[in-house]
Amino acid sequence: MTQITLQSIQKNYAGSVQVIRDVDLDIAAGEFCVFLGPSGCGKSTLLRMIAGIESITAGDLHIGGVHMNEVPPAEREVAMVFQNYALYPHMSLYENMAFGLRQAKVDKAEIHRRVSEAAEVLQITHMLDRLPKALSGGQRQRVAIGRAIVRRPNVFLFDEPLSNLDAALRVHMRTEIARLHRDFQRASAVYVTHDQTEAMALADKIVLLRAGEGMLTHGSIAQVGAPLDLYHHPRDMFVASFLGSPRMNFLPATVQAVDDHTLTLQTDASAGGERLQLPRQGRRVAAGARVTLGIRPEHLLPGDMGGATLLRTVQQVEHFGEYSYVYLQGLPGEPLIAKVPGRSSALAGDRTPFTVPDPAYHLFDDASFAIAAQ
Ligand SMILES: Nc1ncnc2c1ncn2[C@@H]1O[C@H](COP(=O)(O)OP(=O)(O)OP(=O)(O)O)[C@@H](O)[C@H]1O
Ligand SMILES: [Mg+2]
Known part of the structure; x- marks a missing residue:
């Protein structure tokens, strides 16, 4: 079970203004936490800092109680699923999912076991020998999630994984991700989206971030809470207008x-x-x-x-x-x-x-x- 703790996290890109300010956050073990906010508010930056692919300017990040600021991504036991998931076009789905494990020198029988199990969960067992080009967008997205699952991470990190899909498929995949999270309860998930409906549907906890002037005055976090908590008890007009469609x-x-x-x-x-x-x-x-x-x-x-x-x-x-x-x-x-x-x-x-x-x-x-x- 892995808890993630962010203390006074700041991010400045070289030569640019501050993009993350004063983030204090606890993500409980097994929790599904969603970073929500307008474009440019720093959702991806914050996620990438947890993944270890973006440096932390100041503050402390702990994962599972271990100080992680300087730990390389591969040693964090996190797996990330991006919006633009690139599958290897010349490899079958099976090989796409097995690739990372082969590189990590996991033994063949264990690879087979993990890929088969992930494929079962994702309901893609019958197409494991196909090439990515023979798949729909939703099926490809499942393979990308499969690649993350086989690594058995303690933490799943998702950056807008559904935004390239059409509306119906997005809803379908959203329910699949929720189901997967239930099946893998020991893993924590951090999920970035700018879509409030997706956030409301998936989150145990929403972290609503703000950009620009508001961020500089009040810090990056506008409010943290359960979806209905934010909906019914918004702390300010920004939160009130961000959740709910049409807006308040x-x-x-x-x-x-x-x-x-x-x-x-x-x-x-x-x-x-x-x-x-x-x-x-x-x-x-x-x-x-x-x-x-x-x-x-x-x-x-x-x-x-x-x-x-x-x-x-x-x-x-x-x-x-x-x-x-x-x-x-x-x-x-x-x-x-x-x-x-x-x-x-x-x-x-x-x-x-x-x-x-x-x-x-x-x-x-x-x-x-x-x-x-x-
Ligand atoms: N490598 C970089 N160098 C300088 N500035 C950057 C860099 N990456 C991001 N930024 C800036 O940091 C801010 C936050 O970017 P980030 O990508 O985290 O936003 P976001 O909330 O994920 O937005 P979106 O919803 O559009 O994906 C933006 O103003 C962006 O221009
Ligand atoms: Mg982003």
Whole structure:
């Protein structure tokens, strides 16, 4: 069982600005940890530092309790699966998977045992004598994962392994990777993606990273937690807007009044200008404070059901069968989006009410930090 610990990890590329700042992280033995974040935030850099193929500028990396900063990749007992997995075109699938083991002088019977077992798990036994060109993208990706499995690593590292596949195959392979992880429970996995759906589906723990100004001010890690933890309790507006699709709606507002049970907000004139009464739920906020109200698209329910109601002009409706997106007048150039189950009857130009069901809102202070319910 292998635990991975990162302490005060920093990364500066020669001559460039800092790309990783103040990363403190524990990845438990057997855990499936996902690095998520926008392009350029340093996900691959952080993964490559764990693999040992990128140097660590400062801080300490331990794998299984051993200090790893200077240990070469081959001695870390980690296996990495990349987005652009190159299989040897002239070798059969069997040879592709066996190659690394032959190089490591593993004996022939043991190689046969490991390749057969991996092929069984990946359901590619019947095609082991084929060449890579005779495979679909998903089958090739399985061979790339097979090459990692046969090494019996303590840690699997994946860098966007599915992003070259079409949408349906991506979902299929995602469930396969989850199943593999269950089958190999003793191994830890670190998985990089910019796709929040993939992260939510796979992760025991999501590490959401940020880039640019936010990283320099607050460090690289925006929030760490179980997927639903981040979804329901985002620490700030960056986290709130990164998880969930379409993203959370934001309305700037002023707190008009606060009593034990109720908050009264006035949204800015440019954002609708309505007065909204919301349950306070123990939030610590004072009258007069500038805040941002956050409402997820699924929490704008069509109709006036009492409570907090937004009366808005419909700009556009998109139908997806199972649900519809209704675009409502919001901030200039930034419509509010309601995700309505089934086929919405709203039409562009309608002026129509949407209700925020009672507990379902988020509130952020003027520095964009969540003012959480208590
Ligand atoms: N070898 C390098 N030299 C200098 N800068 C680099 C190098 N590799 C990456 N960077 C920079 O470091 C930052 C982080 O890069 P990284 O590849 O880790 O991002 P990422 O989160 O994996 O992005 P993506 O989602 O696009 O793959 C980027 O700004 C990138 O330009
Ligand atoms: Mg990357």
